[in-house]
Amino acid sequence: MSEPIHYPVAIVGAGPAGLSLANLLGVYCVPCVLVERNAATVNEPRAVSIDDESLRTMQAAGLVDEVVAETVTGYGSHYYSARGRCFAKVQPTEQPYGFPRRNAFRQPILERQLRDALARFAHVTPLFQHELIGFAQDAKGVTLRVRHDGGEREISCDYLVACDGASSTVRRQLGITLGGSTFRERWLIVDLENSPVTSPHTKVFSDPERPCIALPGPDLTRRYEFMLHDGERDEDMLAPEMVQHLLATHEAAPGSRIVRTVVYTFHARLAERWSEGRVYLAGDAAHLTPPFAGQGMNSGVRDAYNLAWKLAAVTRGTLGPGLLASYEPERRDHVWAMIEFALNIGRVMSPPNAFAAWMIEQGFRALALYPKARDYIMQMKFKPPPRFAKGFIVPDSESPRRTLVGRMFPQPRVRTADGGEARLDDVLGPGFAIVLRGARAEALVATLRAAPFAALKANIVVMRPEGDARAAPAGATVVHDIGPASPRVAELSDHIILLRPDRYVAACMTADALEQGAAKIGKLVAGTFAS
Numbered sequence: 001m002s003e004p005i006h007y008p009v010a011i012v013g014a015g016p017a018g019l020s021l022a023n024l025l026g027v028y029c030v031p032c033v034l035v036e037r038n039a040a041t042v043n044e045p046r047a048v049s050i051d052d053e054s055l056r057t058m059q060a061a062g063l064v065d066e067v068v069a070e071t072v073t074g075y076g077s078h079y080y081s082a083r084g085r086c087f088a089k090v091q092p093t094e095q096p097y098g099f100p101r102r103n104a105f106r107q108p109i110l111e112r113q114l115r116d117a118l119a120r121f122a123h124v125t126p127l128f129q130h131e132l133i134g135f136a137q138d139a140k141g142v143t144l145r146v147r148h149d150g151g152e153r154e155i156s157c158d159y160l161v162a163c164d165g166a167s168s169t170v171r172r173q174l175g176i177t178l179g180g181s182t183f184r185e186r187w188l189i190v191d192l193e194n195s196p197v198t199s200p201h202t203k204v205f206s207d208p209e210r211p212c213i214a215l216p217g218p219d220l221t222r223r224y225e226f227m228l229h230d231g232e233r234d235e236d237m238l239a240p241e242m243v244q245h246l247l248a249t250h251e252a253a254p255g256s257r258i259v260r261t262v263v264y265t266f267h268a269r270l271a272e273r274w275s276e277g278r279v280y281l282a283g284d285a286a287h288l289t290p291p292f293a294g295q296g297m298n299s300g301v302r303d304a305y306n307l308a309w310k311l312a313a314v315t316r317g318t319l320g321p322g323l324l325a326s327y328e329p330e331r332r333d334h335v336w337a338m339i340e341f342a343l344n345i346g347r348v349m350s351p352p353n354a355f356a357a358w359m360i361e362q363g364f365r366a367l368a369l370y371p372k373a374r375d376y377i378m379q380m381k382f383k384p385p386p387r388f389a390k391g392f393i394v395p396d397s398e399s400p401r402r403t404l405v406g407r408m409f410p411q412p413r414v415r416t417a418d419g420g421e422a423r424l425d426d427v428l429g430p431g432f433a434i435v436l437r438g439a440r441a442e443a444l445v446a447t448l449r450a451a452p453f454a455a456l457k458a459n460i461v462v463m464r465p466e467g468d469a470r471a472a473p474a475g476a477t478v479v480h481d482i483g484p485a486s487p488r489v490a491e492l493s494d495h496i497i498l499l500r501p502d503r504y505v506a507a508c509m510t511a512d513a514l515e516q517g518a519a520k521i522g523k524l525v526a527g528t529f530a531s
């Protein structure tokens with residue numbers, strides 16, 4: 001066999017996690033190879049809900065406009081009792097990260113867009129119809145054995161990321177087991193085209209006899225998901241007359257065309273560890289989330305964003321390889337919180353009996369009497385926020401409830417120097433950024449150009465309120481914050497906020513505390529090079 005071609009990063013699996021990672025590495029100019037056993041991306045509908053955080057990742061990948069063009073943005077969920085009474089509405093209108101919180105999309109279209117977008121990068125090599133059959137690693141790198149066209153070839157890399165789905169070959173070879181909950185449920189999925197149901201919202205029928213979810217999609221598509229009970233056989237439930245019966249009893253008006261019926265078994269599982277040596281697991285290879293909160297794919301896209309900038313910084317030598325050890329601690333708890341979130345939503349969607357259904361309905365009705373509780377539910381504030389308490393961050397002395405460190409920074413719209421409007425991230429650029437708030441910005445820029453910030457090559461952006469017409473200090477960009485306002489950010493009157501490329505806050509300090517803050521950041525950077 002000839003000498004294997006070497007890449008800094010190899011990705012196995014061209015699902016949403018692997019394709020997102022490949023596109024982000026493309027943006028960060030990291031040469032990489034994407035190995036996928038199938039000839040093309042999936043045709044199965046699978047995920048139908050993409051959230052605001054994933055759309056922000058698509059923005060980072062330079063693809064958000066085309067993704068949004070194929071998406072119905074900003075829909076809600078209405079919960080109905082077995083008697084057909086709507087007892088709860090979740091309809092978020094706030095857009096803290098720059099996009100609507102829930103959006104209907106089609107996984108095959110997104111995957112195709114992500115795959116086509118790889119053509120932008122000469123340094124990203126997609127290899128479809130290539131199956132990973134094994135790998136070996138040592139202290140210097142990883143060698144993949146790949147089957148293609150009846151033969152075998154080797155590919156070598158510094159780091160391997162396994163985005164190879166629920167039955168991950170890589171995870172199995174590493175002997176990593178999936179732990180977690182004993183949850184296991186079968187649901188019948190029916191996808192319709194040309195659906196005359198015009199409601200833009202998800203309808204949840206919390207009916208203990210037959211829990212059902214009806215989800216909107218782009219271009220008159222609609223998905224119905226029916227829970228199957230123990231003892232019901234797949235083949236009986238998939239019979240055309242049974243499918244028609246279920247649709248008819250759940251408001252699926254006639255005239256629509258059935259394009260797919262399938263029974264899926266949903267799990268709630270987490271890999272016991274997410275890496276070994278130079279190999280990292282991401283997406284469904286690392287965790288399985290029941291789809292009730294529409295978060296399985298979204299969690300995988302979060303993994304991709306978390307890993308992408310770290311792999312870029314490490315392979316480029318800007319930060320040391322120790323940085324990659326922060327991946328699992330930053331992601332694991334949040335993924336588990338999302339799994340529990342999905343399980344809790346599942347409990348509301350599928351009450352075990354009529355009494356439980358009645359209790360849930362009454363509980364929501366009672367909560368709706370209190371404006372704060374109503375807002376909490378309506379705005380989906382019960383969704384676990386994107387945050388972590390340990391990782392590549394400098395914790396501050398604020399309480400866990402108030403601190404911005406380890407949280408995703410809001411994304412308001414901003415007015416740029418030429419009078420135009422932009423999303424904040426588009427001004428921050430793809431790398432680290434320092435956001436300065438307060439009157440002393442001018443005096444700070446020179447300090448922020450020196451060590452340790454210089455090592456991070458951070459873009460400095462001064463964020464001022466509308467109407468403050470002072471010119472930009474040399475070496476910085478000025479933008480005016482035109483909202484939506486984030487009350488917590490508005491409180492930062494004289495602050496320096498260090499943002500990572502994935503838009504999480506790495507450090508936040510007042511101008512007076514800059515010296516101590518800089519020392520801590522220097523230690524954090526140096527720590528990635530230690531051992």
Ligand SMILES: Cc1cc2nc3c(=O)[nH]c(=O)nc-3n(C[C@H](O)[C@H](O)[C@H](O)COP(=O)(O)OP(=O)(O)OC[C@H]3O[C@@H](n4cnc5c(N)ncnc54)[C@H](O)[C@@H]3O)c2cc1C
Binds near residue numbers: 013017047293
């Ligand atoms: C019915 C249903 C509804 C869902 N709804 C939602 C939703 O609304 N929102 C949401 O966020 N999520 C949802 N999900 C979950 C979502 O579809 C998955 O979480 C997502 O597809 C996982 O992406 P992935 O890239 O990690 O893995 P996958 O999409 O499984 O991709 C893995 C890829 O790896 C390839 N591969 C595997 N082994 C090898 C190998 N040895 N060599 C080369 N290639 C290999 C496979 O061919 C595949 O292309 C839903 C899932 C289902 C089933």
